[in-house]
Amino acid sequence: MDQTWLSLLPFIIVIAMSIWIKNILPGLIVGILAGSIIVKADLLSGTEQSVSYIVSTLSDETNIKIIGFLYLFGGLVGMMNIAGGIKGFSEWAGTRIRSERGLLGFIWITLPFTFMMPMFRIMMIGPIIKSLIKKMNLSKQKVGLTLDISTESVIVLLPVATAFVGFMVSLVEGGISGLNLGMSAYEVFLLSILFNFYAIIMLLIGIIQTFWNPKRTEHNQVHKDLEEQEHEFHRMGIKKELSLVKAQPWHLIFPVTLLLAFSLFLLWQDGVAQGAKTIFEAFSMADATFVMLLAVFITLVLTFVFYVIRREKMNEILYHFYDGGNQMMEAISLLILIWALTLAAEDLGFSDFIGSSLGSFLPAFLTPAAIFVLGSVVGYFIGSSWGTWGLFMPLGITLAVSTGAPIPLTVGAVFASGAFGALTSPLGDTTITTASILDMDIVDYARYKLKVSAIGGVIAAGLFIVGGFIISS
Numbered sequence: 001m002d003q004t005w006l007s008l009l010p011f012i013i014v015i016a017m018s019i020w021i022k023n024i025l026p027g028l029i030v031g032i033l034a035g036s037i038i039v040k041a042d043l044l045s046g047t048e049q050s051v052s053y054i055v056s057t058l059s060d061e062t063n064i065k066i067i068g069f070l071y072l073f074g075g076l077v078g079m080m081n082i083a084g085g086i087k088g089f090s091e092w093a094g095t096r097i098r099s100e101r102g103l104l105g106f107i108w109i110t111l112p113f114t115f116m117m118p119m120f121r122i123m124m125i126g127p128i129i130k131s132l133i134k135k136m137n138l139s140k141q142k143v144g145l146t147l148d149i150s151t152e153s154v155i156v157l158l159p160v161a162t163a164f165v166g167f168m169v170s171l172v173e174g175g176i177s178g179l180n181l182g183m184s185a186y187e188v189f190l191l192s193i194l195f196n197f198y199a200i201i202m203l204l205i206g207i208i209q210t211f212w213n214p215k216r217t218e219h220n221q222v223h224k225d226l227e228e229q230e231h232e233f234h235r236m237g238i239k240k241e242l243s244l245v246k247a248q249p250w251h252l253i254f255p256v257t258l259l260l261a262f263s264l265f266l267l268w269q270d271g272v273a274q275g276a277k278t279i280f281e282a283f284s285m286a287d288a289t290f291v292m293l294l295a296v297f298i299t300l301v302l303t304f305v306f307y308v309i310r311r312e313k314m315n316e317i318l319y320h321f322y323d324g325g326n327q328m329m330e331a332i333s334l335l336i337l338i339w340a341l342t343l344a345a346e347d348l349g350f351s352d353f354i355g356s357s358l359g360s361f362l363p364a365f366l367t368p369a370a371i372f373v374l375g376s377v378v379g380y381f382i383g384s385s386w387g388t389w390g391l392f393m394p395l396g397i398t399l400a401v402s403t404g405a406p407i408p409l410t411v412g413a414v415f416a417s418g419a420f421g422a423l424t425s426p427l428g429d430t431t432i433t434t435a436s437i438l439d440m441d442i443v444d445y446a447r448y449k450l451k452v453s454a455i456g457g458v459i460a461a462g463l464f465i466v467g468g469f470i471i472s473s
Contacts, residue, residue: 007348010035010341011381018426018443028337035344050340057339065289066119067332070433071325072296073123076255078324079303081127083312084245085252090131092249100138103129104146104210111150114260115158118151118422118430119292124256126437133438141448142209144434148449149206152423152430153199156385156415159190164385165283171389172411175397181407188408195412195467198372198460199419205456251310255303262295331429331436338427342382350391365468367405371396372413372420372464376457379421383428388418406471413464420460424453 010031017027032053037046057063080086097103107129114121126147133143155164172192173185181188270291271282300321307317362370371392379388392414400410422428426446435442 004349004353006038007345007350007353008381009038010345010348014341014427015381024334024426024432024442025337028334028341032337032341032344035341035348039344039347050344053340053343054336056343057336060339062289063336063339065293066335069119069289069293069296070123070328070332070335072293072300074328075321075325076259076296076300076303077123077127078320078322078327079300079307079317080252080255081324082245082316082320083251083307083310084248085250085255086127086131087245088247088249089128089252090135091247093128093132094135097132098136100136100143101210103132103136103138103143106132107143107147107150108207108210111154115155118155119433121151121155122147122430122433122437124259126434128252130438140438140440141445144438144440144445145449145452146206146209148423148430148434149202149209152385152419153202153206156199156419157193157196157203159193165189168389168415171393172397175393175411176407179397179401179407188411191408192412192415195368195409195464196416196419197412197463197467198376198416198456201456201459201463202419202423202453205452248310251307251312254306255299258302259295259299262298263292266291266295328436331432334427334432335429338383342384342387345382362399362403364404364472366465367396367399367403368409368413368468369461369464371399371410372417373461375414375417376420379417380425381421381427383421383425383431385418385422385428388421389414392417404472405468409464409467409471416460416464420453420457424450424457 013034014024014027014031017030018024021027032050033047036050036053037043040046040049058067077086093106097106107125110121110125114124129143129147132138133140156168159165169185169189172189176183176185176188183191267286267288268279268282270286271279274282274285274287276282276285304317308314375388375392375396378391379385382388393411396410396414397407399405400407422430424446425431426443431446431449432442434440435445
């Protein structure tokens with residue numbers, strides 16, 4: 001289909017309905033149906049097409065790896081729960097973490113061990129943070145924001161050893177091929193890190209928020225769990241059962257150590273198999289999504305054996321494996337629908353519409369700022385940093401060449417816009433996963449994050465204008 005403003009309609013429906021009814025799921029379903037019906041120009045065919053989009057997302061190899069990782073990791077958390085691992089570690093940490101500042105500091109301290117992949121980091125420390133939040137009656141939104149900032153903002157600024165590097169470099173390489181810049185794609189990528197103003201600003205905001213601790217408001221003090229507000233009786237039996245388990249910290253330390261060790265080793269091994277010569281190249285070239293899935297699978301098997309040897313009841317372990325995995329079904333369902341929504345929008349000409357609407361009339365010094373602002377808006381709609389980068393990297397580099405704007409600065413603006421969308425959007429996997437683990441309403445949490453992120457976005461836009469003016473003059 002030719003590029004048209006109708007390609008925005010599915011995203012507008014999702015955002016509007018989410019704000020209206022404070023639930024993303026109905027909006028996603030309506031958005032997919034609306035987009036599919038427009039694509040097919042027929043009610044019945046459009047409905048069939050919406051199911052086809054969902055099936056297509058499930059047949060995508062990368063998507064299935066992500067779904068498998070989420071479910072298996074949730075199952076591992078369920079096993080650690082019933083075995084007393086999370087309770088034991090929480091009690092141990094609780095004797096040492098006695099304040100909000102201590103908990104926020106704990107989030108930053110875990111970064112060197114969990115930085116490889118956002119989903120991995122959030123799911124690794126989220127359950128522990130959740131138990132400490134409840135114990136100390138802290139603001140889930142503030143703690144969740146710190147977790148997300150320390151995850152998304154840091155990972156996009158690291159030049160090696162993350163799941164993002166290989167993808168980001170490949171996008172740059174595709175954009176600059178044939179331009180004879182005299183620099184490799186990796187060199188352009190390294191320079192662009194210095195110009196990812198949004199991620200840098202949000203990182204500073206996160207650090208300031210950690211150490212600046214104003215008097216807590218009454219809102220935080222009377223805060224209740226989402227589960228307690230909306231699902232008072234749904235899981236009462238399981239909650240009672242988990243409250244009676246014996247605290248055993250080693251039942252968390254053992255599987256977490258295994259998971260970290262296998263993740264790092266398999267990242268290195270897979271990268272070497274891809275032709276990497278150094279450990280940093282290996283981490284960059286590895287198929288991180290598959291490696292994380294493989295690592296959690298091996299960890300699950302060994303942890304199950306370990307628990308049985310420790311005389312944990314097999315039936316209980318298996319039951320709570322499924323219960324833990326099922327707790328991630330909300331996040332999994334939302335991700336599947338978001339992927340399907342993106343397919344519908346692309347068939348409506350979303351990418352072409354964005355490119356043709358912007359045109360090439362911009363002055364050079366405004367090009368990076370314009371790319372950042374437009375990319376941030378689109379990133380907020382689609383909730384994916386990778387999706388935003390994939391859409392805007394060719395457009396950004398093309399505009400930089402046609403207007404004479406600095407390419408590293410423009411590339412940095414593209415990466416910054418994706419970071420904004422991933423951190424802020426209610427459709428982002430970071431928002432969905434953190435909100436799901438900490439039992440927060442996704443839309444309310446996204447609104448809270450938007451207030452803080454907007455500050456970083458405005459400052460970053462100003463810096464892109466100033467940077468573009470200085471470098472282009």
